[in-house]
Amino acid sequence: MKISPFTLIHNRSADSKEKLQSLLEARMQAVQQAEPTLATSLQKQSPRFMETLLSTTFGGSGIGSSNLTEALPNLQRVISELERQPDVMRIGIWDLGARVGRLPQVIEVLNRVQGAFAIFEVEAAIPAGMISRPERVVAWARERLGSLPSKKEREEIESNMIADDFYRRADVVRKDLDLHYLVGITPSMVAFEEEESVHWNYFATYDNRLILASTYDLRKFAQRAGRLFEVAVGGVICSMLLVAVNPRLEYHQDNTGCMFDMNLDRESIVRSIREARIEERCLNLMIPKYRSVAAALNEALRTYQGADPT
Numbered sequence: 001m002k003i004s005p006f007t008l009i010h011n012r013s014a015d016s017k018e019k020l021q022s023l024l025e026a027r028m029q030a031v032q033q034a035e036p037t038l039a040t041s042l043q044k045q046s047p048r049f050m051e052t053l054l055s056t057t058f059g060g061s062g063i064g065s066s067n068l069t070e071a072l073p074n075l076q077r078v079i080s081e082l083e084r085q086p087d088v089m090r091i092g093i094w095d096l097g098a099r100v101g102r103l104p105q106v107i108e109v110l111n112r113v114q115g116a117f118a119i120f121e122v123e124a125a126i127p128a129g130m131i132s133r134p135e136r137v138v139a140w141a142r143e144r145l146g147s148l149p150s151k152k153e154r155e156e157i158e159s160n161m162i163a164d165d166f167y168r169r170a171d172v173v174r175k176d177l178d179l180h181y182l183v184g185i186t187p188s189m190v191a192f193e194e195e196e197s198v199h200w201n202y203f204a205t206y207d208n209r210l211i212l213a214s215t216y217d218l219r220k221f222a223q224r225a226g227r228l229f230e231v232a233v234g235g236v237i238c239s240m241l242l243v244a245v246n247p248r249l250e251y252h253q254d255n256t257g258c259m260f261d262m263n264l265d266r267e268s269i270v271r272s273i274r275e276a277r278i279e280e281r282c283l284n285l286m287i288p289k290y291r292s293v294a295a296a297l298n299e300a301l302r303t304y305q306g307a308d309p310t
Helices: 017-034 036-043 047-058 065-082 103-112 134-145 151-157 163-177 218-225 229-245 266-275 280-284 288-303
Strands: 007-009 089-095 117-123 160-162 181-186 189-194 197-202 204-207 210-214
Touching (some): 007 047, 017 065, 047 163, 065 117, 089 163, 089 229, 103 117, 103 288, 134 151, 134 189, 151 197, 160 163, 163 204, 163 210, 189 210, 197 204, 210 229, 218 229, 229 266, 229 288, 280 288
Parallel strands (some): 007 117, 089 181
Antiparallel strands (some): 189 197
C-alpha cells in the first residue's frame, strides 16, 4: 500500500541491534549511490529520526531497486520540508481510533503553507492502558474529587480519556521517533488534573511535548458549521500546537469565533470552525516568527475543500 511521504511508522523491532544497524547502513548506502546529495542531507538528521524515515520509506526489510525507486521521491519530499528553514520542528500526529480519514491530505496542505513545522502522520500500535476504560475514568475522578461523582457527572466522565494515561505511554513513541511534539487524536473527550483541580469534557490539553486532542462531537459540530470534519480536527491541533510553542499565548474564555476560544460551552466551537480566524490580541501574544505561521495554517484550514493536494 502506498503511503504519504509524511508518514512515520513506529516499530520496536525484535531484531538484534547488529541486524538493524546493518540494514540501516545498507539502505543509506543505496541512497548514497543513487542520490549523494540526498544522502548527505539525511545524515544531518538525528540517528533515530533517520532510521525511522528510512525504515518507513523503504518498507519491510527490502533494499532492492524497486524499494529504492519508491523510497527516493518520498525521502526527497521530507528532506525538502526539513531544510526549508533552520530549526524546523518535527511534529507527529497519532490517530488513536478517531478515524480522521483525510489526515494525510490535511498534513500535506499544512506542510505546504509554512516552514516552521514538518508534520507527520504517526502509525503506531496503541499500548494497553492508554485508552482509558469508563470505569477507570470514573475511579480516577472519584479519587481526585474525594467523593463519588453525581450520576450526570459519571455519564459525562465515562466519555473521557485521561490525559496522563496518554502522556506516560506516548512519550516513549515521541522519543523513539525523535519528534519535537507528538499529538494524539482521541475519539473521547479529554480529562486532566491541573493545579489540584479536575477537568473533563475538554477538546484538548497538553503537557510539555505531548498534546492530546479530542474529536468527540466534532463531526456534528463541523457539519453545523458547514465545514469538513478534518478542518475542525486541524483547527484543534493547530491551536494547541501554537499554544504549546508560544509561552504567552493561551485560550481566552470569551468565545468570539477565534481559533483560541476556550469553548467551555462545547457547542460554541461551531462558530470557531465556521469563522476560522485569529484575533489580533492572540497574534500579538505569539513569538514574532510564529505569527505568519499561525496565519498561514489558519488560512489553509479556512480554504481547504477536501481536494487531494497536487
